[in-house]
Amino acid sequence: MVELFLRALPLLEKAVLYTLGLGLSSFMLGSMLGMLIALFRISSIKPLRWLAFSYVSVFRGTPLLIQIMVIYFGLPNYGIVIEPVPAALLALTLFSAAYLSENFRSGISAVDRGQWEAAASMGMGYRKTLMRIILPQAFRVALPPVGSRLIALMKDTSLASTITVVELTRVADQIGATTFRYMDMFLIVGAIYWIINQTLTILQTWLESHLSRRYQ
Amino acid sequence: MMKSEKCTVRVSGLAKRFGANQVLRQIDLTVMQGEVVVIMGPSGSGKTTFIRSLNFLETADKGTIEVCGIEVIDPGARPSRANRRKELEIRKRTAMVFQSFNLFPHMTALDNVIEGMVSVKGIEKAKARIRGRQLLDRVGLLGKADEYPARLSGGQKQRVAIARALAMDPEVIFFDEPTSALDPELRDDVLEVMRELAEEGMTMLVVTHETRFARDVADRIVFMEGGHIIEDTTPDHFFGENASERCIQFLGRIRD
Numbered sequence: 001m002v003e004l005f006l007r008a009l010p011l012l013e014k015a016v017l018y019t020l021g022l023g024l025s026s027f028m029l030g031s032m033l034g035m036l037i038a039l040f041r042i043s044s045i046k047p048l049r050w051l052a053f054s055y056v057s058v059f060r061g062t063p064l065l066i067q068i069m070v071i072y073f074g075l076p077n078y079g080i081v082i083e084p085v086p087a088a089l090l091a092l093t094l095f096s097a098a099y100l101s102e103n104f105r106s107g108i109s110a111v112d113r114g115q116w117e118a119a120a121s122m123g124m125g126y127r128k129t130l131m132r133i134i135l136p137q138a139f140r141v142a143l144p145p146v147g148s149r150l151i152a153l154m155k156d157t158s159l160a161s162t163i164t165v166v167e168l169t170r171v172a173d174q175i176g177a178t179t180f181r182y183m184d185m186f187l188i189v190g191a192i193y194w195i196i197n198q199t200l201t202i203l204q205t206w207l208e209s210h211l212s213r214r215y216q
Numbered sequence: 217m218m219k220s221e222k223c224t225v226r227v228s229g230l231a232k233r234f235g236a237n238q239v240l241r242q243i244d245l246t247v248m249q250g251e252v253v254v255i256m257g258p259s260g261s262g263k264t265t266f267i268r269s270l271n272f273l274e275t276a277d278k279g280t281i282e283v284c285g286i287e288v289i290d291p292g293a294r295p296s297r298a299n300r301r302k303e304l305e306i307r308k309r310t311a312m313v314f315q316s317f318n319l320f321p322h323m324t325a326l327d328n329v330i331e332g333m334v335s336v337k338g339i340e341k342a343k344a345r346i347r348g349r350q351l352l353d354r355v356g357l358l359g360k361a362d363e364y365p366a367r368l369s370g371g372q373k374q375r376v377a378i379a380r381a382l383a384m385d386p387e388v389i390f391f392d393e394p395t396s397a398l399d400p401e402l403r404d405d406v407l408e409v410m411r412e413l414a415e416e417g418m419t420m421l422v423v424t425h426e427t428r429f430a431r432d433v434a435d436r437i438v439f440m441e442g443g444h445i446i447e448d449t450t451p452d453h454f455f456g457e458n459a460s461e462r463c464i465q466f467l468g469r470i471r472d
Binding site: 112114115117118120121122123124125128132133136137140214215216 | 271272273304307308310311312314316317318319320321322331332335336364366380384
């Protein structure tokens with residue numbers, strides 16, 4: 001297995017970059033979109049709330065694989081052709097935004113009403129109250145589910161292999177096919193996913209304890 | 217009139233309903249600059265709703281609220297842009313101290329105090345910190361400047377909250393049961409700070425059950441029940457033998 005690993009290393013190195021790149025960038029873009037959706041959901045404007053609700057309902061209620069297929073294989077029927085990597089990035093972003101928006105929304109609503117009131121009573125506007133008072137507290141509440149979402153997203157990037165993105169899963173499949181050592185390859189790649197996610201878990205735990213220190 | 221009329225609080229015909237429950241009915245009250253008015257009454261009398269509606273944390277349905285010459289008519293009627301602007305202006309010239317303190321838990325005591333100075337008033341951070349330290353010193357908590365609220369006792373939290381209120385240079389401070397969440401031993405420091413503010417001429421509206429504070433510090437006692445002001449009198453009269461039957465009964469109950 002070691003020599004197989006060493007032989008596969010050049011390909012795996014490239015594949016890891018794709019997996020990490022897809023996972024992290026869709027997480028960041030999804031967080032931005034998700035925050036926007038969360039703010040829509042708590043907005044006082046009804047159509048915005050409804051829009052956000054529908055978005056979450058659709059993207060959380062359908063399989064990610066279907067979303068990838070629709071974007072990569074479906075859209076070309078309407079003349080919209082997107083390359084594999086951007087297509088995967090788009091699908092992962094839209095999908096994770098739906099979940100992240102719910103994490104952010106519950107984080108925001110977990111902040112005590114008195115915090116809004118204290119800020120309002122000193123004449124602070126909505127945006128400043130949100131940025132300076134509410135979101136820093138909401139972020140702390142949302143951190144555990146957001147961390148879980150990032151880890152889930154890292155694993156979900158493997159679905160990009162179905163549209164020819166050469167990330168870890170696809171490389172394992174390709175090398176497995178040429179060497180016929182599927183078991184070894186999938187174990188190697190599984191271990192790489194595990195190491196990535198274990199690292200993220202440690203980071204998350206550290207961040208959680210760092211943020212909660214001042215609350216004790 | 218002895219006291220100047222520079223910043224008065226004038227309320228007329230204020231009414232507020234929560235569903236079927238008419239919490240405030242026709243409240244009329246004028247508080248002159250420098251006056252300390254204590255609002256007392258049984259729970260459910262509308263006193264908290266009343267004081268919260270003065271800086272629009274509750275939106276009264278009807279009536280007029282005038283603070284420092286800024287007049288808002290029928291806050292609850294069709295949210296107009298002009299009313300919003302006036303409400304914001306009133307909020308900037310007043311301050312509120314809450315029963316549950318509502319300190320910002322992610323900021324140190326000092327950062328709590330300077331937050332409004334920096335982000336609402338636009339004061340330079342270095343300057344704000346100097347002023348913030350002075351204010352913490354004034355409430356006896358300079359040593360706690362760098363502590364987070366979680367490390368402070370209830371009485372300390374409330375004093376930081378008062379320092380935070382003072383940082384906005386308010387012309388009127390509303391206190392909504394500032395000592396009700398505190399252990400009896402912790403109340404005195406808070407009440408002492410409030411007493412000093414009153415002596416310095418701060419205009420204060422205070423919802424409280426603290427009879428000693430009311431008797432010693434208040435210029436007037438307002439007694440509310442069922443959404444009405446049923447008594448508006450001096451502490452001497454309110455706590456004296458000639459007070460109304462209802463007040464005597466109420467005081468007898470909260471003393472027990």
